[in-house]
Amino acid sequence: MNLSRRTVLAATGALAAGIPPAKLRTTPPAVAIRPGDRRYENLLRGNNFRFAGRPDEIRVATNADQVVGAVSDAVRGDKRIAVRSGGHCFENLTAGPDVRMLLDLGPMNGVGYDERRRAFFVEPGATLGEVYRALFKGWGVTVPGGGCPGVGAGGHIVGGGYGPLSRRYGSVVDHLHGVEVVVADRDGRARRVVATREPDDPNRDLWWAHTGGGGGNFGVVTRYWLRSENMESELPPSPQNMLQHVLFWSWEQLTETSFTGLLRNFGAWHERHSAPGSAYQGVYGILQPSHRSGGTVMLVVQADADLPGIAGRMSEFIVAVTAGTGLTPVFEQRDTLSWLHRMTWPGSGEAGDVVTRRYKIKAGYLTRGYTEAQLATIYRHLTNDSGGPQAGMLLIGYGGQVGAVRAPATAIAQRDAVMKVVYQTVWANEADDAASLAWVREFYRDVYATSGGVPPDGSYINYADADLADPAWNTSGIPAQRLYHGDNYPRLRRIKATWDPRGVFRHALSIE
Ligand SMILES: Cc1cc2nc3c(=O)[nH]c(=O)nc-3n(C[C@H](O)[C@H](O)[C@H](O)COP(=O)(O)OP(=O)(O)OC[C@H]3O[C@@H](n4cnc5c(N)ncnc54)[C@H](O)[C@@H]3O)c2cc1C
Known part of the structure; x- marks a missing residue:
């Protein structure tokens, strides 16, 4: 067997950590928390304690594959699904009595730079505080988002996002280059789709719907890419x-x-x-x-x-x-x-x-x-x-x-x-x-x-x-x-019909 130096090192590291090398290539299952589990009651509520549903399961996802798995399970099991990132929704959009699976994206909180797309990526579970800190420390840039550091990027960006710098730099979505979304097709298959604002992107409509259409409508956002157009820097410079x-x-x-x-x-x-x-x-x-x-x-x-x-x-x-x-x-x-x-x-x-x-x-x-x-x-x-x-x-x-x-x-x-x-x-x-x-x-x-x-x-x-x-x-x-x-609104409805034909993603204020 011809082992490269890198493979040997990876395997050694994995074994030292008690993980068989083969496991490195598989996605670990998401955490599923059910009633009776001591974590269940803790995770039921978001920021507003008025709302606590009674889902069969709280699925805690750490990556996009797990989100695909969760959406598949929900559609196949005919379970109403709701997604929560930062939990700062004002309203009861994720904790209704009919929600059977609550998908918690809190651990998906990476922020960084994607060389291939020449854009900053933000995962939905990152709080605005984490986004500001990472963008500032790494690159000295920022986005004109909200002033509450506990708000999650997941719901904030798709809803538009604004804050102390918006009169100067617009809304967060004015700097949104693209999104990765887990959608559910007509036949119930869940899959990842990337949609960008590039004029020749066949999925451009799906990007557009994420520039203020609001969360819980089209699918589950697993990644945002941010890059300004027509600015000297890739994102606005952070104030000092x-x-x-x-x-x-x-x-x-x-x-x-x-x-x-x-x-x-x-x-x-x-x-x-x-x-x-x-x-x-x-x-x-x-x-x-x-x-x-x-x-x-x-x-x-x-x-x-x-x-x-x-x-x-x-x-x-x-x-x-x-x-x-x-x-x-x-x-x-x-x-x-x-x-x-x-x-x-x-x-x-x-x-x-x-x-x-x-x-x-x-x-x-x-x-x-x-x-x-x-x-x-x-x-x-x-x-x-x-x-x-x-x-x-x-x-x-x-x-x-x-x-x-x-x-x-x-x-x-x-x-x-x-x-x-x-x-x-x-x-x-x-x-x-x-x-x-x-x-x-x-x-x-x-x-x-x-x-x-x-x-x-x-x-x-x-x-x-x-x-x-x-x-x-x-x-x-x-x-x-x-x-x-x-x-x-009419355009949002058309996009909803195309990308969520089964009406999997819905709530009291969702696009009809
Ligand atoms: C204290 C406080 C201060 C705020 N300050 C500001 C502010 O300064 N500026 C501003 O613009 N807004 C502000 N907001 C509003 C905030 O932007 C919204 O409530 C936002 O939707 C919260 O996002 P979240 O991920 O924390 O919430 P969540 O409750 O997790 O989600 C909110 C909605 O988005 C959906 N959603 C969440 N994640 C995803 C995802 N990954 N994919 C698809 N849908 C998703 C949910 O299903 C739900 O419908 C504030 C809210 C609070 C509570």
Whole structure:
């Protein structure tokens, strides 16, 4: 037998580790966890403790072959399958009572550079914190993704993905080169498909569906490839430091006039300064009023600290937001934080804390500021007697470079939005579910009273809210999928019909 030096070394290493060499060539089976296993209850819940299904099996996969095996098993056994990567879904899309196999991709968390495709690869189980850290340490680059390091790339990217750098660099999917997806054919066979944005790629439609179409629709993403087009570097350069300015106002000092003044100013500034190429596109602001029982209204502004003139622009933004309100912050601080520290600090951006893990979040896009009637409604609900200290809302700056991409170019339909808004409430105990849900649902319904209880500018699929599919809360006559995908919805339906002909991948808000 003619053994190469490499084979001998590999075999020696394998034997030393107690593994027979032949085993190196086979894929180990995925871990299957069933009721009664001490791991089962631990793995049932994602980030929002309101949701725990009762699947026959939680399948923990470590590679794409195991995902093919899991999808095959689910289709052959006629078991409803749901896939979970980072578990940060707002809504019950992976833990419904009909889900029989929960596919957990947490261990598939590699991030690196693929020489062959000249693109960075990200596996779905990588958290955003892991993505930022690996891209920064290895190459000094980044993606304009979310500010919560615990969110999983798996759901985040396919839903669009945005964050502190989006006004400057667009959405994450504006840098998506390709995807590897495990799909289920009409005959039930599961297989891996690679789809890229290359114009001559026969699977290009499948790539397009992953640029904002939302998770759990077309198959299981086992790998993303990221590479920018039309940029000097393959991905945006990481900032070195982030400049962060935080201000708090106390509800004790706020009147309806000064409170609504802050929101009106925030909206007007974004209407003026959100065109692509704006001198202010480096400024990312979040205005976060708590319910009055929470005590404060917070404004957080972030930017790449090395952008020329950014400190002055940030100050101008703060002056514009507070203009005419007569308010003095009870706390104010400006810091320069290292990029990695700012973006990977554990727990930042999370809803609640270790105990308080139940939440309901509703959302919308805004192409302009609120009307006067909406501002009055917001004030009324944030000062009523039924909201709790962990209830409130976030107005989030958007636009800028996001608007440089035409709506049909990716699956993100709302390219003209200048803000996103989140209405949320967080609580600890199941006994408080009904009251907490009622507060945020009624708040939302009343803000959008003139448009059937839903936002006229649509909403973001990564801020999933099953109420939009419930005629009790959406009286607009516009289906949830239209609110999420706008004019891109018909194309998403055609792609769904081609790539998921058996309807294997589905949930309360999935593409029909
Ligand atoms: C605290 C918090 C902060 C957030 N901050 C931001 C933010 O700053 N910016 C932003 O854009 N979004 C943000 N989000 C929203 C977040 O992007 C979405 O909730 C995202 O879908 C979560 O992905 P996940 O993999 O963690 O979740 P999961 O619960 O695992 O999955 C979410 C959905 O995607 C599907 N899915 C997951 N993995 C795959 C896969 N591999 N293939 C196909 N489908 C898959 C699931 O089936 C499910 O339908 C935040 C969410 C939370 C809870």
